[in-house]
Amino acid sequence: MLEPIRPTIPQSQEAAVVPALEIEKVSYSYGDRRALDDVSFSIAPGCFAVLLGLNGAGKSTLFSLISHLFSARTGSIRIFGQDIIRQSGHALRHLGIVFQARTLDLDLTVRQNLVYHAALHGIGAKEARVRMDALLRSIDLADRLNDKVRGLSGGQVRRVEIIRALLHRPSLLLLDEATVGLDIRSRATILEDIRKLVQEAGVSVLWATHLIDEVSHADQVVVLDKGRLVANGQVGEILLRTGSENINQAFSKLTGIADIRSAGGKA
Structure with a gap:
């Protein structure tokens, strides 16, 4: 596997581990509708993170902000310490994205x-x-x-x-609903390929999905609900904090949906 090009880290940040992606107090609205509301989280280098949420939770909007297609109304987004507004050329050259x-x-x-x-x-x-x-x-x-x-x-x-x-x-790969419309076998193959990439080349991944069963592959899970971040951490941490036996139950508690199957079996 080819090694990704590593971003140049500002000297002031060399002593600390710089997140692959850092979202800080980001909000965005379409007219009067708030699509993202004060969202903050970060992803460590080499991490496979899943962004989980129902359709309309704000996942695609967040991806559009990270890739600089939209500009956040408030807050900041940094890729390996480089701001996507002030240092867009340097930041975005290290970003790969599948819409x-x-x-x-x-x-x-x-x-x-x-x-x-x-x-x-x-x-x-x-x-x-x-x-x-x-x-x-x-x-x-x-x-x-x-x-x-x-x-x-x-x-x-x-x-x-x-x-x-x-x-x-790239050192950071974004995938927005990459398995939509695929059969179970194809979905499993793609997830396996991406996990191999993370392990062999150290690429950081943010994988957006509404499918609960794809969370099991994650090092980190970020849950969005109606534009708000309602959980962020390892699967075990989220289960512990919500007093849940599985991620399906945890998602229901976090979002107020009694039965995810009522939302078409999706999350």
């Missing part, structure tokens, strides 16, 4: 999609091939390099999008 909407060109091959994206990051064709080959081999997609994206399964498309997000060797 919920699929964005690959269906009529291009896997290779063509990846080479084009690499060029946007100033990566030459030769170096792009080296990085593509290593990443594709690591998740068993090397034999699909010359296939058009249109002919891939949903799970394979998602894995290509993850590879695309990793080509420039």
